[in-house]
Amino acid sequence: MKDVPQKLATLLDYWLEHNREHEEEFRDWADKAASLAGGVAGQLLRAADSMAEASKCLEKAKQALGENKR
Numbered sequence: 001m002k003d004v005p006q007k008l009a010t011l012l013d014y015w016l017e018h019n020r021e022h023e024e025e026f027r028d029w030a031d032k033a034a035s036l037a038g039g040v041a042g043q044l045l046r047a048a049d050s051m052a053e054a055s056k057c058l059e060k061a062k063q064a065l066g067e068n069k070r
Contacts, residue, residue, distance in 0.1 A: 005065060012062045016055055023051040 030044035 005069060009062070009065060012058055012065065016058050016062070019051050019055045019058065023048045023055070026051065 026044045026048035030041040030048065033040040033044060
């Protein structure tokens with residue numbers, strides 16, 4: 001199981017970048033959808049905020065993983 005921390009570190013970096021890209025894309029599309037009815041833009045912004053919150057959790061996991069390597 002020695003490879004788990006190394007693999008997890010790689011995955012965390014990937015997930016963080018992936019989330020940042022999605023968050024940015026959601027915000028861009030919310031701007032584009034601002035004129036649409038039905039709260040589309042608002043829901044896209046909520047999704048972006050949720051993605052940012054998920055990224056915070058992943059950052060904390062990455063920090064905890066680093067502390068376990070010491």
